[in-house]
Amino acid sequence: MPIQKICCIGAGYVGGPTCSVIALKCPDIKVTVVDKSQERIDQWNSEKLPIYEPGLYDVVKQRRGENLFFSTDIDNAIKEADLIFISVNTPTKTFGNGKGRAADLKYVESAARMIAEVANSSKIVVEKSTVPVRAAESISNILTANTFNKPNVKFQILSNPEFLAEGTAINDLLYADRVLIGGEDSAEGHAAIEELCKVYERWLPRKNILTTNTWSSELSKLAANAFLAQRISSINSLSAVCETTGADVSEVARAVGWDSRIGPKFLQASIGFGGSCFKKDILNLVYICEGLNLPEVAAYWQQVIDMNDYQKSRFSAKVIESLFNTVTDKRITLLGFAFKKDTGDTRESPAIDVAKTLLDEGAKLHVYDPKVEHSQILEDLTHPQVTEEPEHVRKSLTIHSDPYEATAGTHAIVLCTEWDEFVSLDYQRIYEGMMKPAYVFDGRKILDHQKLQSIGFIVQTIGKRLSRNSPNRVWGSKAQI
Numbered sequence: 001m002p003i004q005k006i007c008c009i010g011a012g013y014v015g016g017p018t019c020s021v022i023a024l025k026c027p028d029i030k031v032t033v034v035d036k037s038q039e040r041i042d043q044w045n046s047e048k049l050p051i052y053e054p055g056l057y058d059v060v061k062q063r064r065g066e067n068l069f070f071s072t073d074i075d076n077a078i079k080e081a082d083l084i085f086i087s088v089n090t091p092t093k094t095f096g097n098g099k100g101r102a103a104d105l106k107y108v109e110s111a112a113r114m115i116a117e118v119a120n121s122s123k124i125v126v127e128k129s130t131v132p133v134r135a136a137e138s139i140s141n142i143l144t145a146n147t148f149n150k151p152n153v154k155f156q157i158l159s160n161p162e163f164l165a166e167g168t169a170i171n172d173l174l175y176a177d178r179v180l181i182g183g184e185d186s187a188e189g190h191a192a193i194e195e196l197c198k199v200y201e202r203w204l205p206r207k208n209i210l211t212t213n214t215w216s217s218e219l220s221k222l223a224a225n226a227f228l229a230q231r232i233s234s235i236n237s238l239s240a241v242c243e244t245t246g247a248d249v250s251e252v253a254r255a256v257g258w259d260s261r262i263g264p265k266f267l268q269a270s271i272g273f274g275g276s277c278f279k280k281d282i283l284n285l286v287y288i289c290e291g292l293n294l295p296e297v298a299a300y301w302q303q304v305i306d307m308n309d310y311q312k313s314r315f316s317a318k319v320i321e322s323l324f325n326t327v328t329d330k331r332i333t334l335l336g337f338a339f340k341k342d343t344g345d346t347r348e349s350p351a352i353d354v355a356k357t358l359l360d361e362g363a364k365l366h367v368y369d370p371k372v373e374h375s376q377i378l379e380d381l382t383h384p385q386v387t388e389e390p391e392h393v394r395k396s397l398t399i400h401s402d403p404y405e406a407t408a409g410t411h412a413i414v415l416c417t418e419w420d421e422f423v424s425l426d427y428q429r430i431y432e433g434m435m436k437p438a439y440v441f442d443g444r445k446i447l448d449h450q451k452l453q454s455i456g457f458i459v460q461t462i463g464k465r466l467s468r469n470s471p472n473r474v475w476g477s478k479a480q481i
Ligand SMILES: NC(=O)C1=CN([C@@H]2O[C@H](COP(=O)(O)OP(=O)(O)OC[C@H]3O[C@@H](n4cnc5c(N)ncnc54)[C@H](O)[C@@H]3O)[C@@H](O)[C@H]2O)C=CC1
Pocket: 009, 010, 011, 012, 013, 014, 015, 034, 035, 036, 037, 040, 074, 087, 088, 089, 090, 107, 108, 110, 111, 128, 129, 130, 131, 162, 163, 164, 165, 166, 276, 277
């Protein structure tokens, strides 16, 4: 029988948008997204969704209350579903064996245990969360070991990793260039794969759906994120070479990416990649390789993270060096705090690292981001992993709702997120209100540097030495970019 009811455990950045699009495209399927957090569910049921994602509210509004439901009644949603997505978070472990590297599967395990406890009919259980290779085996073991007294209840476990990126999630889901489904190589496994294929085929061509064995699917997700992050680390490594040789990293990226074997995407040099997944998934891959006694492979992927850390600290160091090697009591403005544009998400945002370094150096930090909640910025910067002195941070930090207020009287602007609105700000007005010399550090390479220089700014950016800086510039000895 075709899938009639879907339950999704985890109403986060993946579960919410994915199931909203399924509900949109499959109006005859009842889709219930459940979460243990009442607050999150209340937000999904309100006008202000818990996540900012362009186009998401329109989709939710169309289907909510029709065939799309958000609820904390997890048991009931599991009971009635034919197919259950597990879309819970899989963060890096913070203690115990594998601390700081392995994926913490406690939420996946608890979801599997809930399913086993309440299911009274057979289900297709789909790993949507990003998990280590062979996690499906653990899920299967938990499910079968805990349903030995329910002989009629059978489970098929599929791996269906998600490839959406934040900020473009709705488009990524509506026009996915590939959907990956892994399953058991058996008649039952193939039948389960087919059922899930039929859901996606409601709006995607069959040729975009790739089916594999379970372990290939699980590993492919980690590999895809590792490859994407590797490209960013590769171009960022070259940005350092550009800054000292006169090459321009954008021109290099264009020339390299012009080769159709390489391609142009994901070659934008930056202050480093952020987001909840790249670092976590590569650490997970590194941990798996170490566990398999493959230290060379582990070291290879670890280098992608090391290069990213280097890029973030290199950028912060340049800011400080350029400002006469001291930012103590200087007003510095961070434009952008989200890990990329078009999202309010700050998880692993490179802006946090930059802010931390500047605060540690005694700067008076002013922050403006168009979408990140003020409380989130404060939480991130007073987190015990970021500072041992939250009081100092509170005193040194001002969060603004207006970019012109944020930049008034500041010594330097440090652009951390590539929000479109930063390109069209009135920089003449900003310059007039700033301390002189007025600095702009463009960590995303999005501004019109020539124009800024002609206004009078001293401009520095990633991967390019700007030759025509203001005549009254004073460079730090090693900071010439
Ligand atoms: N954020 C992203 O853009 C992408 C994330 N992923 C992967 O998808 C998974 C989910 O990521 P996000 O949606 O970002 O996480 P998230 O943290 O936004 O959402 C996870 C949700 O699961 C809920 N939850 C945890 N355990 C639960 C349980 N036992 N019962 C009910 N609810 C429970 C949490 O309360 C939370 O609301 C992760 O494995 C991540 O690696 C994959 C592709 C993209």
